[in-house]
Amino acid sequence: xxxxxxxHLQQEKELLPFIASNxxxxxxxxxxxxxxxxxxxxxxxxxxxxxxxxxxxSVLVADDDALLGDYLCMALESLGCAxxxxxxxxxxxxxxxEKHFDVLITDWMMPExxxxxxxxxxxxxxxEYLHVILMTATGRDQAVRTALEAGVDDFLHxxxxxxxxxxxxxAARRVxxxxxxxxQHNRRLTAAHEQIRDAYRLLKEDxxxxxxxxxxxxxxxxxxxxxxxxxxxxxxxxxxxxxLGVLQVEGGRFLFFNFDVSGxxxxxxxxxxxxxxRMTRLAPSRPEDLVEAAQILNEDLLSQGSDAYMTAAIxxxxxxxxRLWLLRAGHPMPxxxxxxxxxxxxxxxxxxLGMLPGVRHEVCEMVLDPGDRLLIYSDGVIEEGLGEAGLxxxxxxxxxxxxxxxxxxxxxxxxxxxxxRPPQDDVSMLSLEAxxxxxx
Amino acid sequence: MTxxxxxxxxxxxxxxxxxxxxxxxxxxxxxxxENITDQPHLVILDVSSVQFLDSTxxxxxxxxxxxxxxxxxxxxxxxxxxxxxxxxxTQLDRIFRLFDNISDATAALRSS
Numbered sequence: 425x426x427x428x429x430x431x432h433l434q435q436e437k438e439l440l441p442f443i444a445s446n447x448x449x450x451x452x453x454x455x456x457x458x459x460x461x462x463x464x465x466x467x468x469x470x471x472x473x474x475x476x477x478x479x480x481x482s483v484l485v486a487d488d489d490a491l492l493g494d495y496l497c498m499a500l501e502s503l504g505c506a507x508x509x510x511x512x513x514x515x516x517x518x519x520x521x522e523k524h525f526d527v528l529i530t531d532w533m534m535p536e537x538x539x540x541x542x543x544x545x546x547x548x549x550x551x552e553y554l555h556v557i558l559m560t561a562t563g564r565d566q567a568v569r570t571a572l573e574a575g576v577d578d579f580l581h582x583x584x585x586x587x588x589x590x591x592x593x594x595a596a597r598r599v600x601x602x603x604x605x606x607x608q609h610n611r612r613l614t615a616a617h618e619q620i621r622d623a624y625r626l627l628k629e630d631x632x633x634x635x636x637x638x639x640x641x642x643x644x645x646x647x648x649x650x651x652x653x654x655x656x657x658x659x660x661x662x663x664x665x666x667x668l669g670v671l672q673v674e675g676g677r678f679l680f681f682n683f684d685v686s687g688x689x690x691x692x693x694x695x696x697x698x699x700x701x702r703m704t705r706l707a708p709s710r711p712e713d714l715v716e717a718a719q720i721l722n723e724d725l726l727s728q729g730s731d732a733y734m735t736a737a738i739x740x741x742x743x744x745x746x747r748l749w750l751l752r753a754g755h756p757m758p759x760x761x762x763x764x765x766x767x768x769x770x771x772x773x774x775x776x777l778g779m780l781p782g783v784r785h786e787v788c789e790m791v792l793d794p795g796d797r798l799l800i801y802s803d804g805v806i807e808e809g810l811g812e813a814g815l816x817x818x819x820x821x822x823x824x825x826x827x828x829x830x831x832x833x834x835x836x837x838x839x840x841x842x843x844x845r846p847p848q849d850d851v852s853m854l855s856l857e858a859x860x861x862x863x864x
Numbered sequence: 865m866t867x868x869x870x871x872x873x874x875x876x877x878x879x880x881x882x883x884x885x886x887x888x889x890x891x892x893x894x895x896x897x898e899n900i901t902d903q904p905h906l907v908i909l910d911v912s913s914v915q916f917l918d919s920t921x922x923x924x925x926x927x928x929x930x931x932x933x934x935x936x937x938x939x940x941x942x943x944x945x946x947x948x949x950x951x952x953x954t955q956l957d958r959i960f961r962l963f964d965n966i967s968d969a970t971a972a973l974r975s976s
Contacts, residue, residue, distance in 0.1 A: 686919035688886060731893070731923035735954060754954035775955050779926045803919075803953065849918070 481505045481597060486516035486530040486542060487559070496529065499589050513537025517545055520554070526600045527593075529557045529580065532571075540574050547575035553603040555596040559584070631662040634693065638663050641700060643670035643680075645828045648859065650745040651678060654828040655854040656835050658804075664850035665692025665734075666802045667700040674709035676743040682854055684755065684802040685734040695732055699724070703738070711749040711787045714738055718751055718777060718785050725778025733778030737800040745858035748790045748798060753777050756806055759819055760790070761797035767819045769812070792858040797827070804851035805834070809841035827857050866895040874970055875900060878910040884921030893924045896931070903933055906973045908966060912942025917950055925960065937961070937976060939969040 483505045487493035490511065497507040505527075510516045514536045520528065528546065530539040537545075543556055558571050561582040568579070577599070578592055638659070645654045655668050665685035673679045681703055685696045699721060708717040718738060725733055735754035742748070750758060754776030757769035774785040790798075799819060806812055818837050822830035831853055838851060865880035877896070881888045900907070907928065911917070929936055940960045943951065951957040963969035 684919070686923045731920075731927045733919075733923060733926065735919075754956075756953055773955060775959070779956075780929075780959070803950075807918075 481526040481593065481600060482524065483507045483527040483529060483593075484516060484519060484525045485509045486511075486513060486528065486534065486539065488512055488531065488534045496589070499586055500529075500593065503590060503593050505593065513539065513542035513545075516542055517549075520546055521549065524552075525554065527555045527557065527596045529559060529592075531559045540571065543571070543574045543576055553600070553607075555599050557592055557596070628662075631690075634690075635659065635663045638693065638697070641697075642668050643854070647826060647828055650859045650861070651741055651743060652745075652827050652857040652859055653680070653854065654831045656831050656852070658835070658839075658847055658851040659693075660688055660804070660847050660850050663690065663693040664688065665696045666804070666850035666852040667696045667703075668852050668854050669700060669703065670854070671704060671707070672743070673707045673740075677709055678741045678743060679703075679707060679709070679739075680741065680800075680854060680856065681736060681738040682755065682800045682802060682852055683734050683736045684804075684850065684852070686732055688850070691732075695728075695734075699734065708738075709740070711740065711789065714740060714749060714751045714787050715785060718753055719783070722753075722777040722783055723781070726781055728778070733776045735776045735803070739798075739800070741856060744861075745794075746792055748792055748856070749787050750790070750798075751785050751787045753785055754779075756801060756803045757812075758801075759799040759815065761799070761819055761823060763793055763795040767816050767823070769816075794858050794860045797823075797830075797855055797857045799853065799855045801853040802850055804847055804849035805838065805853060807849055808838055808847045808851060810834075810838055827855055831855055866892060866899075868895075868899045871966075871970060873904070874906040874908060874973060875904045876908045876910060876966060879914055882913060883916040884911075884914050884924075885916060885918040886920040889920040889924050892921070893927060896924065896928055900928070900931060903931070903936075905932070905935060906937055906939070907932060908939045908941055908963075908969045908973070909960075910941045910966065911947055912944070914947055915944055917947045922950065922954065922956070925956070929959070937973060939963055939973050941966050941969050 483500050485493050485496050485500070485507055487496070487509065488511050490509070493509040497509050500507040508519070510519060512534050513530070516528070516530065517537065530542055532539040539558055543558065546554060546556070555578070556576050557578045557580050558576045559580045559582055560567065560571070563581060571579070578595060580588060580592055639657070642657050643653060643655055646652055647654065653670055657666060657668055659666070665687060667681070667683040667685075670678060670680045683696060683699055685692045685699065702721065702724060703717065706717045706720060708714050718736070721736070737750065737752050737755040737758055739748060739750040750770065752758065752770070752773030755773070757771055757773070759767055760770055761767040770788065772786060772788045775783050777783075805815060810818065815834075818834050819830070822833045825833065834853060838847075867878040867880065869876045869878070879892065881892070884892060909925065925938065929938055932938070938960050940951070941963050942965070943962055948962065951960060951962070961972065963972065
């Protein structure tokens with residue numbers, strides 16, 4: 425008996441108590457909907473949409489009663505399913521391993537391997553979804569529970585009527601349909617995930633390349649001669665907004681600078697690259713040129729029209745290490761380590777660059793004795809744990825060490841204080857030292 | 865959460881966040897842009913809740929000054945040690961005037 429959808433809906437309403445009890449064990453969803461509003465249940469899930477009607481299910485029937493099995497297959501075919509019949513559990517298991525089925529309808533009592541054992545094996549075996557319906561003559565609670573635990577989704581009570589088969593297949597169709605959609609979504613998600621992973625990998629590679637470029641701009645250590653230098657740079661992300669530079673300019677003097685561009689990561693780094701390059705091209709070689717260079721950078725940053733600004737320490741040193749000029753723009757106070765007196769901060773300074781127009785900074789001049797040191801650094805050094813007092817103390821502790829050893833020790837002390845957590849702000853340091861005087 | 869109040873021509877801005885950093889600064893700046901529209905001359909920033917201020921947060925203070933234009937004056941009230949120190953290092957304590965409480969700040973700004 426094949427019913428048209430509308431006719432069988434009408435009949436199903438009369439079977440309501442049966443449906444409720446039939447699905448109560450398997451799915452709270454059905455029971456809840458039935459309690460809420462039977463009419464809504466049928467309008468929402470009873471009728472099949474065009475889309476769902478197209479889902480042809482492939483069904484494997486396992487039953488040692490060939491007559492009953494054939495009858496069931498015919499009923500399934502009339503419902504648009506492709507059905508195949510096997511006579512025992514072993515055969516069913518083998519076939520399920522060989523080809524795809526959407527639904528398994530199995531008898532409980534069979535020779536070789538019974539239905540319950542078949543279901544258990546299938547559930548262990550298969551990763552893809554299979555809707556399992558168990559044919560049974562018993563409705564005892566304990567038997568139903570055992571079946572549920574084995575992995576049965578639904579029951580077909582013997583002796584069964586066509587309407588029961590149709591009801592069971594409709595339920596299976598909806599679940600299989602949902603399952604297929606879910607698999608499709610998962611495939612799309614997996615593809616999207618792979619794309620994102622590829623994009624992320626590319627991004628990481630780009631960042632690593634940029635970080636390498638940034639590292640290549642750093643001044644190396646120079647530990648002999650009349651003017652010595654050592655530096656370190658730890659970006660908070662892969663690349664950072666700090667810049668360090670030392671270069672020889674006109675007249676043999678050395679220009680040195682440490683910038684800290686506001687913000688972090690790529691935007692700060694791009695700005696930092698640009699300002700580093702600008703400073704290198706300006707190449708001020710006299711103290712008054714330092715003032716002008718600061719003014720130019722100030723106007724450059726202001727003309728960007730963004731919130732970007734930077735703090736900077738910019739200086740000049742005589743090649744013979746006897747004299748030094750320094751301009752501080754909002755940057756942390758440089759530390760002077762004279763051989764003859766305790767380390768101290770140099771307080772003179774002005775506003776950061778890129779905040780307000782028309783700012784003019786002053787330059788302070790220092791005469792160096794052999795062994796005197798100067799340290800300039802970004803605020804990460806202070807903010808990331810050392811503090812101002814800690815920095816002075818660390819510098820004093822390392823006064824007798826070689827310049828690069830001192831920088832290494834400062835870096836280590838900072839990282840130890842952070843107990844392995846990477847710094848949240850860029851950390852950069854540059855130290856200069858006057859070497860012994862050449863004999864004249 | 866940023867609150868705005870007009871006290872007889874002085875805009876008082878209460879900053880609710882504890883960390884005014886790169887994560888919080890964009891929302892703070894947007895709040896300022898939406899609420900401070902007619903170029904007030906006097907603004908008081910109450911930062912007593914702020915325990916951490918970084919370069920991005922500081923940048924928003926400066927952009928507020930730019931929004932106000934000349935001759936705008938910003939008073940900062942309730943700066944905790946870390947905030948005060950950052951303002952000193954960057955020399956911005958010369959641009960922003962620091963006060964302990966709002967009544968001191970309003971009195972001083974009015975007479976300026």
